[in-house]
Amino acid sequence: SWHDGREPLLHGEAVAIGMCVSAEVALLMGLCTQQVVDAHYEYVRATGLPAFVPDSVGVEDVLYKMSFDKHHVKKPTMGLCKDIGYLAKNGDSFAWEVDEETISQALVVNMSRRDAVKSATAAAGSAEAEAAASAMALGVGCVSEPPAEEVKAAVDKAVSAARMQPLECHVMSYAWGKEGVESLVGRLAQQTDGFELNDKKPYAELWMGTHPNGPSSVRRNGELVPLDEYLSESASANGSKELSAKDRAMGLPFLFKILSVRKALSIQAHPDKSLAAQLHADNPDCYKDDNHKPEMAMAVTPFEALCSFQSLDKIAQNLTACPELAELVGEGAVGVVSAAVSAAAALVSHGKEVLGVDRDAPAVETTRADIVAPALRTLFTALMTAEHAAVATQLDKLTVRLTNGKPTSGDNAATAACSATDKLALRLFQQYEHDVGVFCAYLLNYVTLQPGEALFLAANEPHAYIYGDCVECMATSDNVIRAGLTPKFKDVDVLCDSLTYHDGEPHFVTPKQIADGVYRYMPPVPEFLVDRVRVANGFATTLPAAPEPSIVAVLSGSGVVEETATTTTATTTESGDAEGAPPQHDVNSGHIFVLAPHTELRVNSDSELQLYRATARYELEAAR
DSSP states (O other): OOSSSSSOOOOHHHHHHHHHHHHHHHHTTSSOOOOHHHHHHHHHHHHHOOOOOOOOOHHHHHHHHHHTTEEETTOOEEEEEEEETOOOOTBSOEEEEEOHHHHHHHHHHHHHHHHHHHHHHHHOHHHHHHHHHHHHHHHHOOOOOOOOOHHHHHHHHHGGGGEEEEOOOOOEEOOTTTEEOOOHHHHHHSSSOOOOOOTTTTTTTEESOOOOOOOOOOTTEEEEEHHHHHHHGGGSSOSSOOOOOHHHOOOOOOEEEEEEEESOOOOOOOOOOHHHHHHHHHHTTTSSSOOOOOEEEEEESSSEEEEOOOHHHHHHHHHHHHHHHHHHHHHHHHHHHHHHHHHTOOOTTTEOSSOOOOOOOOHHHHHHHHHHHHHHHHHHHHHSSSSSHHHHHHHHHHHHHHHHHHSSSSSSSHHHHHHHHHHHHHHHHOOOOOGGGGGGGGGGEEEOOOOOOOEEETTTTEEEEEEEEEEEEEEEEOOOOOESSOSSOOOOOHHHHHHHOOOOOEEEEOEEETTTEEEOOOOSSSSOEEEEEOOTTTTEEOOOOSSSSSEEEEEEEEEEEEEEESSOOOEETTTTTTTOOOOOEETTTTTTEEEEEEOOEEEEEEEEEEEEEEEOOGGGGGGH
């Protein structure tokens, strides 16, 4: 009842509305399915009782009334359904504490159903639709005819509105980034409100996630809500896992990025969890968090990188081919490498030399690592701790030898005969003159990923991105241990002490096709996986639902994305032939969304559409 002239509800009417709203709460908390919620509305409607909060009552009115309920202590406590006639059990009881934010969202969905029914039927204009709307919105019985299709589509859209929310994301302007329109990051960021592209400014990284150094925000009701706050308060955005307060406070387990690289990033590695905790405790100004940072880079354009140590025998050959490097590290380090190569070559397994071969065989790998790792540690430490004057002298000698004393800018006859490694060293010298990191071109693998190819970098593996655009995903961390090719803080001793000193081929990630045009990259870490979706003009495909929150980034093209809370087998068909289409979102290059768990996306392309989805790792069958 109310004391301001509003007509009171009968007890049975209030209970009927409350049952529908509590079903919405149960759905938001992951306790029941959408089908169970829809059944509540159908059964209540069939009895002739009202299913919607009256127009005259607002969200704050309901929350105020609930504060006087005997079950309201610090938070409202409710019994919530898992199916028709069955309550969801919470430990040893059936009582669930519910945040006011969740109740507010459930009320808004209920009111949105009410308003959408009215709007859709008014627009449809048919007598049947108008009668159905009156029945559903005003509580009059309507058991003979279901709502018109126009009403159903509007209701479905209102119910699913919160499942896919647009994000505003941070752009990082580091010196190594591509500038202006040349930067993919800059072009994508033009979709952000208030962003103005500056042709002279570098746009290096676009961050999508909850890391405090660059947190994303959800645009909701015209306001920006921090993504970690949205995930913490909104039950519909949380996944199937039971999360502790600490887990929820941390937000997403992954950080999703777009990178546009114009000049080389630092020679670096990322700490494992144990080292990250130590570094954060000892030096929180440089190491901002206590998490590890395994990461994966997926090339959007041809993407160059240095990663992991070359095989030891190849490094030995480079020491001979590059006398400046050999002179810098000294005869002692060169001798250690030479001896290790000989010792490793003597290892034979099943009649086969195992110099960089059969690394998956544990017994051979362990024995070989005992020989190779100490030699690589000795060589790398000798290089990275060399006196700066000696480094500058040897780099000058190197560039003179490679160019016959001619300028190093651009290709010329002097550099035409140089190896790819020599040419890379010259490029790095142009960008970071007299930096010891230039010599890392002779120690680390130099790779060029083609679009769609991916590289995984585990903790404590040395690497440096060189040039190109990529999508990157990592555990939520910003910890970087640097030692070269950078004006930033260098922690040389920590880097030299922490590396694994594995040698050989980099860890490439081969995607698995899970649907037409949908390719899944699954690195060996629990924090993330990434799906790449490419859909040709006029076609469509389905991106399966994930059990945890996702971030979706549209890199190119345009189209329409349809969302639904159910999952089906993904197929590709000519688009535009669906009837009774689910809620839709027009998407274009630069659009970024947070996607609720258990939400399948039907991706329809108007022009060749490419998007990426990051989420916590799961097995596909587990989500069905």
